[in-house]
Amino acid sequence: MTANVAFIGVGNMARAIISGMIASGYAAQNIIGTSRTAEKREAFQQEYGIRMLADNNQAVTEADVVVLCVKPAQMQGVIEGFAEQVREGQMYISVAAGVELSAIEQWLNTDVAVVRCMPNTPSQLGAGMSGLIANQLTTDEQKGWVSELFSRVGDSAWVTDEEHMHGVTSLSGSSPAYFFRFLEAMIKSGVAQGLDEATSRKLATQSMLGAAKMVTELDEPITQLRRNITSPNGTTEQAVLSFEAAGIDKIVDDAMSACVKRSKEMARDFAAK
Structure with missing residues (x-):
């Protein structure tokens, strides 16, 4: 129309x-x-x-x-x-x-x-x-x-179901900030390894962009895409094992649950009186 x-x-x-x-x-x-x-x-x-x-x-x-x-x-x-x-x-x-x-x-x-x-x-x-x-x-x-x-x-x-809008907030509305924070940590680590900040930023951000394009444009499960570059006893495996040991699933779930909790609080704060 x-x-x-x-x-x-x-x-x-x-x-x-x-x-x-x-x-x-x-x-x-x-x-x-x-x-x-x-x-x-x-x-x-x-x-x-x-x-x-x-x-x-x-x-x-x-x-x-x-x-x-x-x-x-x-x-x-x-x-x-x-x-x-x-x-x-x-x-x-x-x-x-x-x-x-x-x-x-x-x-x-x-x-x-x-x-x-x-x-x-x-x-x-x-x-x-x-x-x-x-x-x-x-x-x-x-x-x-x-x-x-x-x-x-x-x-x-x-x-x-409007209740699902809280999940939408945690998955997309707020999530760019999660990715930005992860990038900040990657770039900081790259600098600690001896690279300059500009090079670290370029390497990390382009890799994130490329990974996102692979997920959205290739007809493969995300788990398989990860496995494709995680060779046994290789460098990627060591990084992924470190994430697992740190409890990455719980870290992410706790963060997203905190986002949902605040979203629900805001809905109550702005409800019609």
């Missing part, structure tokens, strides 16, 4: 989605952004050719799809500020972590399609992964449109 899309708040995620839309041919005249900052409105308008407004109410009035890109703690106040402009037939997409569908529905106070999205920061480079869930008023056509929208910044996966 062709839709007028309004972005309420134009932070990093809105920028990623808007740039992906423009790059893939979405008409700039069908995109609106809002910001209270005049400098940001001017910058977005000049960079992308979209219309920028200071008034959320006006943007919502003109939109078929409204993408809510404000911080979780601001979400209730922002929605309640334009709630009188919400109308049936619109669709609302939230990219705020921890704010559940039921809260958004209550604040909107109108029966409309609502989609909750958990994106991640690689979306800024068109390599993102977004977890999605929709309320019961969202049609298959609308869900297809949302999938197409997020394909412009990477890929996406739908879940049907």
Whole structure:
């Protein structure tokens, strides 16, 4: 469907989605952004050719799809500020972590399609992964449109149980930070072995990128890919055995469980009262 899309708040995620839309041919005249900052409105308008407004109410009035890109703690106040402009037939997409569908529905106070999205920061480079869930008023056509929208910044996966969004957060929303931390440790070790930092970074990061491409593009189980380069009594085996001795499965599970725990706490904090 062709839709007028309004972005309420134009932070990093809105920028990623808007740039992906423009790059893939979405008409700039069908995109609106809002910001209270005049400098940001001017910058977005000049960079992308979209219309920028200071008034959320006006943007919502003109939109078929409204993408809510404000911080979780601001979400209730922002929605309640334009709630009188919400109308049936619109669709609302939230990219705020921890704010559940039921809260958004209550604040909107109108029966409309609502989609909750958990994106991640690689979306800024068109390599993102977004977890999605929709309320019961969202049609298959609308869900297809949302999938197409997020394909412009990477890929996406739908879940049907909102409880699973906590797992989505731990697997994709937060996981780039895990990989960054692992890379930091690898680079630090490389420097300790005598390599300069730039060379260590290049070797480690390109290897991580290549490994990810092998997983996504080759039709082999991850376990087999690992075994293919783990020769008996070889160098790789010694590294992997060290990981196993340190309890890598428990380390990762503990970290992801801590992420899920915090995600659930945030959902309670931002629940509709």
